[in-house]
Amino acid sequence: MFEILGVPAQALFGQLLLGLINGSFYAILSLGLAVIFGLLNIINFSHGAQYMMGAFVAWMCLNYLGINYWAALLLAPLVVGATGIAIERLLLKRIAHFDHLYGLLLTFGLALIIQGVFRNQYGSSGLPYQIPPELRGGQNLGFMFLPYYRGWVVVASLAVCLATWFLIEKTKLGAYLRAATENPTLTQAFGINVPLLVTLTYGFGVALAGFAGVLAAPIYSVNPNMGADLIIVVFAVVVIGGMGSILGAIITGFSLGLIEGLTKVFYPEASATVIFIIMVLVLLVRPAGLFGRAA
Amino acid sequence: MLTEAARVSAQTAAPLLQVRGLEAWYGESHVLHGIDLDVASGEVVTLLGRNGAGKTTTLKSIMGVIGKRKGSVVLEGTETIGLPSRAIARLGIGYVPEERGIYSSLSVEENLMLPPRVRPGGLSLEQIFTLFPNIKERLRSQGTKLSGGEQQMLAIGRILRTGAHFLLLDEPTEGLAPVIIDQIGATIRKLKQDGYTIILVEQNFRFAATVADRHYVVEQGKVIDMIPNDQLDANIDKLHGYLGV
Numbered sequence: 001m002f003e004i005l006g007v008p009a010q011a012l013f014g015q016l017l018l019g020l021i022n023g024s025f026y027a028i029l030s031l032g033l034a035v036i037f038g039l040l041n042i043i044n045f046s047h048g049a050q051y052m053m054g055a056f057v058a059w060m061c062l063n064y065l066g067i068n069y070w071a072a073l074l075l076a077p078l079v080v081g082a083t084g085i086a087i088e089r090l091l092l093k094r095i096a097h098f099d100h101l102y103g104l105l106l107t108f109g110l111a112l113i114i115q116g117v118f119r120n121q122y123g124s125s126g127l128p129y130q131i132p133p134e135l136r137g138g139q140n141l142g143f144m145f146l147p148y149y150r151g152w153v154v155v156a157s158l159a160v161c162l163a164t165w166f167l168i169e170k171t172k173l174g175a176y177l178r179a180a181t182e183n184p185t186l187t188q189a190f191g192i193n194v195p196l197l198v199t200l201t202y203g204f205g206v207a208l209a210g211f212a213g214v215l216a217a218p219i220y221s222v223n224p225n226m227g228a229d230l231i232i233v234v235f236a237v238v239v240i241g242g243m244g245s246i247l248g249a250i251i252t253g254f255s256l257g258l259i260e261g262l263t264k265v266f267y268p269e270a271s272a273t274v275i276f277i278i279m280v281l282v283l284l285v286r287p288a289g290l291f292g293r294a295a
Numbered sequence: 296m297l298t299e300a301a302r303v304s305a306q307t308a309a310p311l312l313q314v315r316g317l318e319a320w321y322g323e324s325h326v327l328h329g330i331d332l333d334v335a336s337g338e339v340v341t342l343l344g345r346n347g348a349g350k351t352t353t354l355k356s357i358m359g360v361i362g363k364r365k366g367s368v369v370l371e372g373t374e375t376i377g378l379p380s381r382a383i384a385r386l387g388i389g390y391v392p393e394e395r396g397i398y399s400s401l402s403v404e405e406n407l408m409l410p411p412r413v414r415p416g417g418l419s420l421e422q423i424f425t426l427f428p429n430i431k432e433r434l435r436s437q438g439t440k441l442s443g444g445e446q447q448m449l450a451i452g453r454i455l456r457t458g459a460h461f462l463l464l465d466e467p468t469e470g471l472a473p474v475i476i477d478q479i480g481a482t483i484r485k486l487k488q489d490g491y492t493i494i495l496v497e498q499n500f501r502f503a504a505t506v507a508d509r510h511y512v513v514e515q516g517k518v519i520d521m522i523p524n525d526q527l528d529a530n531i532d533k534l535h536g537y538l539g540v
């Protein structure tokens with residue numbers, strides 16, 4: 001077994017893979033937050049709860065309806081997205097013209113309610129979700145052991161992030177979205193249904209969180225608190241990347257996961273705080289974030 | 296394209312746009328105090344008036360992009376005062392705002408293609424590039440990287456694509472070089488020939504006189520006079536008084 005900078009290669013690559021996995025979740029979740037913030041001007045504090053809902057919907061699909069992982073990967077984002085659409089139409093729309101602090105408070109309250117309901121129903125010890133049979137096991141790559149499911153999580157997240165980027169930056173629908181984000185009044189005056197775009201965008205951002213939740217279910221146990229723990233880090237990622245940029249959210253998400261992984265290898269004491277230290281530094285030097293457009 | 300006979304009959308029939316007692320507010324501040332005006336199909340009408348008179352606000356209120364408005368705005372028989380702006384646009388109005396409204400997060404091409412078609416008979420891209428050749432060279436650029444004149448052409452070009460035959464143009468010549476002003480003047484005359492109906496806000500009434508049929512004078516949120524273009528010379532002193540030039 002060879003070593004790199006005094007660290008066994010197995011350990012180094014193992015942590016890097018772990019970092020990439022975390023980074024995958026950071027990327028998808030911060031991407032959803034960025035898309036929602038861009039158009040709705042709302043910091044969606046219930047994002048973590050919606051991620052958790054994705055995992056729970058997958059679990060319910062399997063245990064109540066016999067629907068397998070692959071179908072749940074499609075179905076759970078749709079279900080979570082639909083609840084998002086209901087939330088936007090019934091609640092967020094009513095406070096859209098107030099200061100965005102109200103949106104933050106409302107979505108924070110929603111997160112507490114959603115988590116509370118699931119905790120009541122399922123307890124907080126966590127429910128197991130099996131890795132789908134097709135992705136069990138792994139491969140020894142020589143320098144490290146790669147569990148197939150973990151490799152799949154990275155690939156699937158990257159694909160979804162890039163597809164989202166393509167949708168927003170390269171398609172007609174994306175042009176509508178960017179236009180409505182930049183100047184909603186004028187966009188509406190061209191005959192474009194901006195309120196509908198707003199609803200769909202919230203549903204889409206939330207569906208991304210649901211998708212991440214399904215990916216996470218076999219790795220972490222399905223737990224009502226799984227989103228609450230993660231979302232704080234994701235907000236730090238968003239602050240570092242800057243709210244404005246789609247590609248920024250993706251790059252920052254994956255990079256910070258990797259940095260966290262490296263810290264675990266070289267200075268484990270700081271691994272839980274390194275992202276927040278970077279956040280503080282970025283805030284001091286570039287308050288709008290690494291990829292954000294200064295206001 | 297309207298024939299001369301069709302245009303005459305259009306002018307004697309109900310106006311394309313009829314505005315009565317239009318009032319508008321920005322928050323608490325009451326800015327329009329009862330605007331009355333008529334525009335016949337195929338006409339080019341200007342709104343003249345001093346800075347802050349309420350010209351831009353009048354266009355915004357017709358378009359429905361203002362916080363609160365009251366009164367009556369009837370377009371081709373449809374009362375629009377209760378409609379959201381997207382529905383008003385769908386009736387066939389194209390809006391070029393004072394600040395031009397070119398999106399920086401969209402390329403020139405995306406800016407051009409953004410507004411949906413609202414009526415059949417919009418200009419093709421080729422026709423737009425014939426009117427404004429500069430735009431064709433810059434399709435891949437970021438929208439706001441264009442010069443002021445090019446942005447104005449883009450702002451006009453993109454609503455001609457939609458098939459809207461009723462255009463609201465807010466100071467399309469503001470801050471532009473004389474050659475570009477001439478090009479925009481020529482475009483407006485060509486659109487008029489093709490039967491478009493236009494409300495034009497202008498500071499520069501010498502320019503306005505080269506394109507318009509009639510001039511409404513706006514002061515403190517009201518229409519205080521209307522001068523047909525062929526009587527402009529006879530009323531020049533009065534107009535100087537209104538505009539304070």
Ligand SMILES: Nc1ncnc2c1ncn2[C@@H]1O[C@H](COP(=O)(O)OP(=O)(O)OP(=O)(O)O)[C@@H](O)[C@H]1O
Nearest residue numbers: 321324326344345346347348349350351352353498
């Ligand atoms: N966003 C706004 N909020 C509050 N008041 C406004 C706003 N926009 C314009 N006003 C006020 O409304 C009045 C009419 O403004 P408007 O822009 O319609 O004038 P205008 O005739 O277009 O002037 P200009 O020739 O300078 O473009 C002015 O007193 C102006 O100060």
Ligand SMILES: [Mg+2]
Nearest residue numbers: 350351352393
């Ligand atoms: Mg104005």
